[in-house]
Amino acid sequence: MSLAIDCNNLGKSFGNYVAVQGVSFQLPEGAIMGFVGPNGAGKTTTIRMLCGVLLPSEGSAKVLGFDVKAQSEEIKQRIGYMSQKFSLYEDLTVEENLNFYAGVYSLTGVMAQEQMTKVISRITLDSRLNQMVGSLSGGWKQRVALACALMHNPQLLVLDEPTAGVDPVSRRVFWDIIRQLSKEGMTILVSTHYMDEADSCDYLGFVFYGRLIAFGSPVQMKEKEGRANLDDLFIYYVEREAVEDPRNRQAVKRRQK
Amino acid sequence: MLRFNRTRFIAILKKEFIQIRRDKPSLMMAIAMPVILLLLFGYAVNTDVEHLPTVIWDQSQSVNSREMIEAFRNTNYLDPAYYVYGYDEVEEKLDSGRARVAIVIPPDFGKRLHGLEQGSLQVLVDGSDPTVARAAMSAVQLVGLDKSLSLQTERLLEQGISGTTGMPVNVETRVWYNPDMKSTVFNIPALIGLILQNVIAMLTAFSMVREKERGTMEQIVVTPIRSLELLLGKLVPFVIIGFVSLSLILTIGIYWFGVPPKGSILLLISLSTIFMFTILAIGLLISTVARTQLQAMQMTFLLILPSILLSGFVFPRETMPKLLQFLGALLPLTYFLEIVRGIFLKGIGIKYLWQDTLALSVFAVILVAIASKKFKKNLD
Structure with missing residues (x-):
């Protein structure tokens, strides 16, 4: 099986601040990978490097067989991206947004029409096509954003906390679509704070203090540390890492005295 | 690339x-x-200065003084709007800003001109806005010069001296590009x-x-x-x-x-x-x-x-x-x-x-x- 993402010792520093370091993992094509970790752990920075937006300061990564440093344009053409912050044009209608992204991914004529029809029926946007995006509810906005990210039928779909602040029903609808896409062969990289979402991924990566401290399937990870569920595992990791952090070890010793 | x-x-x-x-x-x-x-x-x-409200204190009330006032009016720069009878009133009009220029004509103005003497008159200008003041001043000075010249010519003619009418030096000005200076x-x-x-x-x-x-x-x-x-x-x-x-x-x-x-x-x-x-x-x-x-x-x-x-x-x-x-x-x-x-x-x-x-x-x-x-x- 070929790899959708292959990263080796990937790292990014902003001046003296090390945001991400030593991230290595291999993700096979067609899999769903969940990215978990506390806020500020470096999930978004890692994702941005993999999308070819942010240049890594160390290490290397191949996405869909292309190098993130040298071939970012090839990567951008083949991935779909949807961010935690809602970033569609609110003063455009749903259809105008879709049209814009069709053009952005160089789709024209019949191809654009076919893709449009396909995406609209998959996300069931028919009833909202002429509505201004600004007037949609949070759940609907996320679905439109997903539709825009799918316009060019990407090989890899990157979702940065796509369901943050979305109601449970919309969340379920959203994940049904994600699983369907994965079944059809699309690779999906998704960061999330919801453990039920993480549990249903094929692979999980746990990011903490800018490092990938664990990678594997949810079942493997739980078994390895002997935890019954992901919530426990998450808290266990956070506490263990906090103790191992050199800055905290001093404090712990002092407390023990 | x-x-x-x-x-x-x-x-x-x-x-x-x-x-x-x-x-x-x-x-x-x-x-x-x-x-x-x-x-x-x-x-x-x-910045075109035109029709400045003017207060007049004409103590002479003569043909000459009235001619003078008309000459000022004809420049289009001054608009004689108030006729007063006292220095207090002149001051009041300038202080209140109702007038920007004051013209004070002394009682003997007409008499002195008739007697072939020099008649003088006083012009007070509100200098708060220098542009306005400058325009008003040059306007009244021009009127004064013009009036003097025509009177002088008349007097010379009366004395039988002819041939020297008009100015010895004639400065002809012509404004280019914006002739009306708008x-x-x-x-x-x-x-x-x-x-x-x-x-x-x-x-x-x-x-x-x-x-x-x-x-x-x-x-x-x-x-x-x-x-x-x-x-x-x-x-x-x-x-x-x-x-x-x-x-x-x-x-x-x-x-x-x-x-x-x-x-x-x-x-x-x-x-x-x-x-x-x-x-x-x-x-x-x-x-x-x-x-x-x-x-x-x-x-x-x-x-x-x-x-x-x-x-x-x-x-x-x-x-x-x-x-x-x-x-x-x-x-x-x-x-x-x-x-x-x-x-x-x-x-x-x-x-x-x-x-x-x-x-x-x-x-x-x-x-x-x-x-x-x-x-x-x-x-x-």
Whole structure:
């Protein structure tokens, strides 16, 4: 099986601040990978490097067989991206947004029409096509954003906390679509704070203090540390890492005295 | 690597046009601001001094004094509006600002003139506004000189001395380019520059900053859009808006204010295009620095004041201190004003305007280079 993402010792520093370091993992094509970790752990920075937006300061990564440093344009053409912050044009209608992204991914004529029809029926946007995006509810906005990210039928779909602040029903609808896409062969990289979402991924990566401290399937990870569920595992990791952090070890010793 | 994708460029262009069409405040700014500024500056910034309210204390009440007052009225500079009988009243009219000029004619004015002596009269001018005071003073002095001359001629003729009538030296003045010395003729062409600068710089900066502010830029950077495509897709609509504004200003200037250009309109439009590029670049630069639309607005306003004061829009640059002259030379508007005024008022061509055109082009090249570089860096 070929790899959708292959990263080796990937790292990014902003001046003296090390945001991400030593991230290595291999993700096979067609899999769903969940990215978990506390806020500020470096999930978004890692994702941005993999999308070819942010240049890594160390290490290397191949996405869909292309190098993130040298071939970012090839990567951008083949991935779909949807961010935690809602970033569609609110003063455009749903259809105008879709049209814009069709053009952005160089789709024209019949191809654009076919893709449009396909995406609209998959996300069931028919009833909202002429509505201004600004007037949609949070759940609907996320679905439109997903539709825009799918316009060019990407090989890899990157979702940065796509369901943050979305109601449970919309969340379920959203994940049904994600699983369907994965079944059809699309690779999906998704960061999330919801453990039920993480549990249903094929692979999980746990990011903490800018490092990938664990990678594997949810079942493997739980078994390895002997935890019954992901919530426990998450808290266990956070506490263990906090103790191992050199800055905290001093404090712990002092407390023990 | 400058691979340019037409489909992507057109997608951006389409999106921009839809957004501009829906954005009522921006549309208002593009259409209404030029009109409002034109009307405001066309009427309010009027340095023509005419019909100053004048208070008269005529103690002589003679034919000569009345002739004198009529002569003042005929200059159109003074408007004898109040006739009073006492110094207190004269003072009261000037203090209250109801009159800007006072003329006091002493009781013996008529008698002295008849007796072939020198009759004198006093003119008091409100000097609060130096421009007004200067105009009033030269007007009354001219009237005085004129009156003296004709009286002198009469007296000489009465004494039988002829042949020396009229002035030995005749100074013939002729005002070129703006013979009626109307300030609208001077101001309206310059407004083209000021309005274009304000409207285009602000709209461009707004449109760019909006993408950052709303987070849509974050989405754009993960797409294959290249910075050149985004740049052109964003700027082309504002070039078009710039031309709409330009033709609007030209139409109102020519047909409403009656200030037709003496030179070539084609030259004016092509040089305006160079100017527009410098302004687009300035707007772009503002957008790379500003994080919110409010900041962008404040920065544009920061640009407007020196543009009005230092570019020669209102005050002549020649009389400014060296430092201010230098600062004015850093504004593209300064050169463009020379160009529009040259074309409009003097009807001169590129033969005389090449230096200003060169300066403007240098500005355009440098600013566009810096702005697009900063813009590209901003995207990464």
